[in-house]
Amino acid sequence: MEHTHTAEGHEHGQHDASTKAIWKTFWILLCVTIVEVGLAFLHLETGVPPKLLLNGIFIILTIFKAFFIVAEFMHLRHEIKNLIMTILIPLALFVWFIIAFLADGDSWKNMRKDLSPGAARQEVKAPAHEEAHH
Amino acid sequence: MDTAVTAKKKWWSGGYSPFNVSYGKLMMWYFLMSDAFTFGALLISYGTIRFMSTSWPDPNEVFRSFPGMGEAHMPLVFVSLMTFILIMSSVTMVLAVHAGHMRDRKAVVKWMAWTIVGGIAFLSCQAWEWTHLFHEGAWWGRNPFSNINGTVASTNFTNFFFTITGFHGLHVTSGVVLNIVILANVLKGTYEERGHYEMIEKVGLYWHFVDLVWVFVFTCFYLL
Incomplete structure (x- = not known):
């Protein structure tokens, strides 16, 4: 050139x-x-x-x-900082979203494991007031 | 279009966009943010159900086929090809945007055309994959694949797979349609008359977002 x-x-x-x-x-x-x-x-x-x-x-x-x-x-x-922040800050909700829901799913799995037929389970004691009622 | 960025500028005192972009581009960003939440909700509900299940089908067993290779066991190969096609079409899109900045109409046409070709190629791959899975007996409400631990799997796996890849495919389809409309306008000279090619940037944002979602779909369904 x-x-x-x-x-x-x-x-x-x-x-x-x-x-x-x-x-x-x-x-x-x-x-x-x-x-x-x-x-x-x-x-x-x-x-x-x-x-x-x-x-x-x-x-x-x-x-x-x-x-x-x-x-x-x-x-x-x-882009300028204003635009970057207006996009990224709302997306930060995903952090809570992911942790909360996956933890929820995991606790459901554990409950279903404990309650599935044939699973070793702890005997649940009948509440004491039940007898008093009769 | 864009005003010069100086350090001491008072962005919120009026007179210009505090985001330094046009209204159309800003709204495209907000739309994409809401779309990100839609996809995020779908993927997180998938994750929740997967965490809830004691076992899950093995993606390397389900997605093992390649067109024309019969029963050959080729996990990940086909989906890697699809990923490559989509990344490549994102590159041609960004080159089209760049050509628009240079006001090089011929180059815009060339790169937009390649982007459309990439989008159609991706959709064809997905059509093949769906057809193949359908012939194996998979569909919404039907799951022929067993869990990785040998137990019978629920239909959660296929339901989520078809819903989420389908929703993504729908986005790719509308992206291709938008790209075709924009290409027609470029050929007609609409943006040449308007004096700028900003419309390419707006559909470009949408197209890259589709690529972005695929990155997550790829990880969630095929890798994890």
Whole structure:
């Protein structure tokens, strides 16, 4: 490019920089997905890493991918703070949402286990006032 | 469109958007936030039921097939391909938005067309997967797969799978329709006349959101 076309040259420079950022994000997303699938296969073949650890890794990698999609593809990282906060603060409700509901599901499972037919259960003592009533 | 961001600017004293984006883009963000809660509610109820169950079908057994490979045991391969297609179409979308900033109409047309191709390819993959599962006997209210511990599974697994991937597929479908409408407008010269390609950014936000949801669906149904 000749020096007389400085404005155009500047535009091209910007053009290259943001296209580069797009492809970099693409490679990050692709690599993380490949790592996830690779770990899943490793677990299928060898049983390593253990399932609980593996699930933890999957969740962290998923949030990592989500961050890049929202920050770079949806451009949220480059918006002003007001916009970022108005979007992200309500989504923080999910933290409570997930913990509360999964804990609820887990306690239901434990109750159903204890009450299922044939399950070893503790004898429930009849309340004392029941006899007094008769 | 955007005003310059300076450190001392009083964003809330009026005269300009305190979010520094147009009304349309801001409303798209709010819509996507509400949609995120819808998908979040679906996925969390799936998680709750899964936590409630003593056992659950093994995704590596259920999603083991690949088109044209018969009975070959290939867990994760097909869904990885679907994920790749969707990520790729997100990239072409972002390139279309970028071309819009440059007011390069030809490039916008090219990248929008590729995005539509990617969306249709993803939907075709999903159609194949659903058909395949249906022929194996899976549908809402029917679950031929047994739990990982060998016990008979409830229909919770198939109900959640078809509801959530179906709802996501519906989003992809409407995304493809929106992309086609926008592409037609680009070809007609609507945005050239308007002087900016901001509409590409708005549908772009929606399209990336669909990709974002898929990242979570992929993890919740196929990996965990």
